[in-house]
Amino acid sequence: MKVLTSVLLLGALIQASLAETASSKRVVCYQGTWSVYRPANGTYGVADIDPSLCTHLIYSFIGLYANGSIRLLDPFLDIDRKNFEQFVALSEENPNLKVMVAIGGWNEGSTNIQSW
Structure with missing residues (x-):
């Protein structure tokens, strides 16, 4: 019985350790918004993104005016x-x-970068 308890405890500790390691990893995903303009099967939009696969998701791109305010590149x-x-x-x-x-x-x- 002590051996079984030890094995179960060891298994629980390993599982907890693996869960902690997995949760500390980053999976950074990048969505090039221009991909919606590709023809046929090449098109890829926000609706095609599976958010469960990423920890971080980057939308590209926006611009900046010389004064630092945001400029939409594709309003x-x-x-x-x-x-x-x-x-x-x-x-x-x-x-x-x-x-x-x-x-x-x-x-x-x-x-714009040159004017900063």
Whole structure:
């Protein structure tokens, strides 16, 4: 009986240790918003994201004006098609998900950076 108890206790400790290790890992996912404009099977939008696979999710991209205020690079997608709203709502499916936004990208260019 003592051996069985020890084995069960050891198993519980190993399982707790593995759970703690797994929960401390980061899985950072990146959504290039332009992927919705790909043709046919190449298209990939916010609705295609499985938020249970990620600990952090990055929305790309937004820009910045020279004064530091936010500049939307694709207002039709971000606002009109509610991409921002849908992206943030993914955290309702996974409450531990951290949603972030990336600044930059091809459409942002480098002219604003030079004026900082």
